[in-house]
Amino acid sequence: MQRRAWWGGIEGGAHARRGRTRTGSGSLRVPTVSTPLWPPPCLVRRQGHEAAGILRGLRRRTAACCKTILLVGGTGVMTLHRLMLGQLRDADRLAESPLFENGAGFPRCVHSLQVPDPGERTMQDGMAFVSSGVPGLDEVLGGGLRRGFVYFIEGDSGTGKTTLGLQFLREGVRQGERTLVVSLSETTGELATAAESHGWTLDGIDVRDLTGKGDADGAPVLFHFSETALEERVGQLLKALEEARPQRMVLDTLSALRILSDRPGALRRHMERIQHRAHQLDCNLLMVDTAFGEELLHPRSLAWGILRLERSVGDYGPQRRRLYVPKLRGQAYLDGYHDMRIRRGGIKVFPSLRAIPDPAAPEARTVSTGIESLDTLLGGGLLQGTSAALLGPPGTGKSTLVSQLALALAGSGEPGAVFLFEESVETFFRRAQGQGCDLGSRLENGALRLHQVSPAECSPGEFAHRLRRLVEEEGVRFVAIDSLNGYLHAMPDDRFMHTHIHDLLSYLGGRGVITLVTMTQTGPLAIGQPMPVDLSYLADTVILQRYFEAHGAIHTAISVMKKRYGDHEHTIREYRIGPQGLVLGEPLTRFRGVLTGVPEYVGEESPLM
The missing domain is CATH 3.40.50.300 (P-loop containing nucleotide triphosphate hydrolases)
Structure with missing residues (x-):
C-alpha cells in the first residue's frame, strides 16, 4: 500500500532534504532538489485519478503553509512538466490527462507545482x-x-x-x-x-x-x-x-x-x-x-x-x-x-468598447421628450436603450432640441450627460437659457453634466472610456453627442468610422441608455448632400430637420424618417424656435415637396405658423 509523505525540512537552510517513502515493493530515495524551495514543499506520491484528488485537497490544505507541491509518480512527471510550463495548471484536469494514466513505477526525480496564495486573484483555469x-x-x-x-x-x-x-x-x-x-x-x-x-x-x-x-575612464579600446x-x-x-x-x-x-x-x-x-x-x-x-x-x-x-x-x-x-x-x-x-x-x-x-460584452438590457420604457407634439410625432416618446439621430443643415435647431430633451429627461429621473464637440459649455448654456431651457438647477443637483471635448486632444478610445465611466459608475441614462461631425474629426482612420460608432451605440443601448447624436449636413438646404456617416442604419430613430421656402420666407420643418421599435407619425410638421424653445405646429397637409426645400402650395389658405 502506498502512503503519502510530507517533507518539511530544509537542508542547509536552502534545499529540500533527502527522504524515503515506503511502498509494498521497497523504498524510493528522493534526490535533493536542485532549486531552493521556500516555504517547505509538500511531497505527494500517487498516480492517476488518486493524485488528482490529492492535489485538489492540497490546494485547500496547504495554501497557508507552503507554496510548492512536489509530485512523484510515473508518466505523471511529464504532466507536471507541462504544469510547470503553464500548459496545464488546473489539478482538476490531471485525471483527464492521457499522460497521467497507467503510470508504472516511480522515477528518481521530483517536480514542483506552485500553489496560489489564499485570496490571490486567479484566471478561470486556476493560474495566478x-x-x-x-x-x-x-x-x-x-x-x-x-x-x-x-x-x-x-x-x-x-x-x-x-x-x-x-x-x-x-x-x-x-x-x-x-x-x-x-x-x-x-x-x-x-x-x-x-x-x-x-x-x-x-x-x-x-x-x-x-x-x-x-x-572605461577614457582609456582607448584597441579591440x-x-x-x-x-x-x-x-x-x-x-x-x-x-x-x-x-x-x-x-x-x-x-x-x-x-x-x-x-x-x-x-x-x-x-x-x-x-x-x-x-x-x-x-x-x-x-x-x-x-x-x-x-x-x-x-x-x-x-x-x-x-x-x-x-x-x-x-x-x-x-x-x-x-x-x-x-x-x-x-x-x-x-x-x-x-x-x-x-x-x-x-x-x-x-x-476598446467593441470587445466588451453587453450586459442584459434592462426592461425598456418609453420616456417623454417634454414636447407633446414631438411625442406624437415619435409615437409616444423615446424608448430606453435606443439611439436617435438629429439630421439637418446648420441653424435648424438641432442643439436647441438637444437642450430641451436633456432638460426633460433629467427632470423625469434620467440623469444625463451632453458632450459638446463644436462649442463651449458656456455658449451651450447661454443659448439654452435664452430659449426657455433653464439648465442651471439640473446642473447644480448633478442630474445633468455638460462636457466640452476637443477632437484634437481626445482620442476616440479615451472618449469612449469617459462615456463608459459615466454610465457604469455614475448611473448616466441619457447621453447626447453634439455633434457627430466634431467627434468624427477625432478618428485617426476614417475607414473604421461606421464600426466605431456602431460599437459605441450598441454599448450604450445594451446599458439601457438613451443616446442622442446630431449631425450637420452641408449646404443651407442639404438636398442631395452626402453625410460623413450613414446614420440611417446605425441609429434606431432618425429625426430630420429641414429648411423650406414659402410665401417669400424661410421656414423649418421636422419629421421622423425612421423608428425601429414601434410606429410613429408619418407627417411633416413646421416648427419655430423662440423664447419658449422649439414649438411644433400642425402637419403641413397643404404643401407638396416640403423636403425638396421649394414646396408647392396646394391649399386655399396659409397653414403656416
Whole structure:
C-alpha cells in the first residue's frame, strides 16, 4: 500500500532534504532538489485519478503553509512538466490527462507545482496572475499578467516602454513584492529623472545599472570581443537576479544585448538562460525591446505575451498613442488596437468598447421628450436603450432640441450627460437659457453634466472610456453627442468610422441608455448632400430637420424618417424656435415637396405658423 509523505525540512537552510517513502515493493530515495524551495514543499506520491484528488485537497490544505507541491509518480512527471510550463495548471484536469494514466513505477526525480496564495486573484483555469499597475491594461489582457512568465514590451523610442516598466514595478512595491530593474541603456540617475517626471520615486525598487557608462575612464579600446562582452553582461544580469530574487523584474533594454551578439542564435541562448531562471524564481519578467528584428536576434517565441506600443503624429495636434497585443498564450484578451495616453502620473490604456460584452438590457420604457407634439410625432416618446439621430443643415435647431430633451429627461429621473464637440459649455448654456431651457438647477443637483471635448486632444478610445465611466459608475441614462461631425474629426482612420460608432451605440443601448447624436449636413438646404456617416442604419430613430421656402420666407420643418421599435407619425410638421424653445405646429397637409426645400402650395389658405 502506498502512503503519502510530507517533507518539511530544509537542508542547509536552502534545499529540500533527502527522504524515503515506503511502498509494498521497497523504498524510493528522493534526490535533493536542485532549486531552493521556500516555504517547505509538500511531497505527494500517487498516480492517476488518486493524485488528482490529492492535489485538489492540497490546494485547500496547504495554501497557508507552503507554496510548492512536489509530485512523484510515473508518466505523471511529464504532466507536471507541462504544469510547470503553464500548459496545464488546473489539478482538476490531471485525471483527464492521457499522460497521467497507467503510470508504472516511480522515477528518481521530483517536480514542483506552485500553489496560489489564499485570496490571490486567479484566471478561470486556476493560474495566478498579477496586476500590471497600468489602468486599463489588465482589462485588455483579460485579467493581468500570469505569474512567473516572460513578457516583451515592444515599441520605437518614445512610445512609453520604460514608463510602463516602472509602473509595473511600482505596483509590485505597493503590494509588498521584491522588485528589480536591470538597466542596460539608462543610468540610475536617468531612471530617477524619468520617474520624477511622473511624480514618482524609485523607493522600494532595486536598481542595477549595467550600462557601463563611464567604466572605461577614457582609456582607448584597441579591440573588443563582442561574444565575450555578451557573456559577461548576461552573467552580471543573472547575478543581479540571484541576489535580488525578485518577484517582478524589468530588463531595459534587450537591444543593448543584441548589439553585442555577432553570431546567430547566441542571443537567444542567453535569453533562454534568463527566462529559465526567472521562471524557477516565479518572477514576472518584462523585457523591453524595439519592435523589429529577426527571430534569432529578437527571440519573440520565448515570450508568454507581447505588448506593442505605437505612436503616430498627424499634420496637426498632439501625437496619438495606441497599444495592441500581437501574442498572448493561454488566456482570452481584447484583440485589436486600444488607445492610450501618457501624462504626468504614467500610462493609461482605454480598452476598446467593441470587445466588451453587453450586459442584459434592462426592461425598456418609453420616456417623454417634454414636447407633446414631438411625442406624437415619435409615437409616444423615446424608448430606453435606443439611439436617435438629429439630421439637418446648420441653424435648424438641432442643439436647441438637444437642450430641451436633456432638460426633460433629467427632470423625469434620467440623469444625463451632453458632450459638446463644436462649442463651449458656456455658449451651450447661454443659448439654452435664452430659449426657455433653464439648465442651471439640473446642473447644480448633478442630474445633468455638460462636457466640452476637443477632437484634437481626445482620442476616440479615451472618449469612449469617459462615456463608459459615466454610465457604469455614475448611473448616466441619457447621453447626447453634439455633434457627430466634431467627434468624427477625432478618428485617426476614417475607414473604421461606421464600426466605431456602431460599437459605441450598441454599448450604450445594451446599458439601457438613451443616446442622442446630431449631425450637420452641408449646404443651407442639404438636398442631395452626402453625410460623413450613414446614420440611417446605425441609429434606431432618425429625426430630420429641414429648411423650406414659402410665401417669400424661410421656414423649418421636422419629421421622423425612421423608428425601429414601434410606429410613429408619418407627417411633416413646421416648427419655430423662440423664447419658449422649439414649438411644433400642425402637419403641413397643404404643401407638396416640403423636403425638396421649394414646396408647392396646394391649399386655399396659409397653414403656416
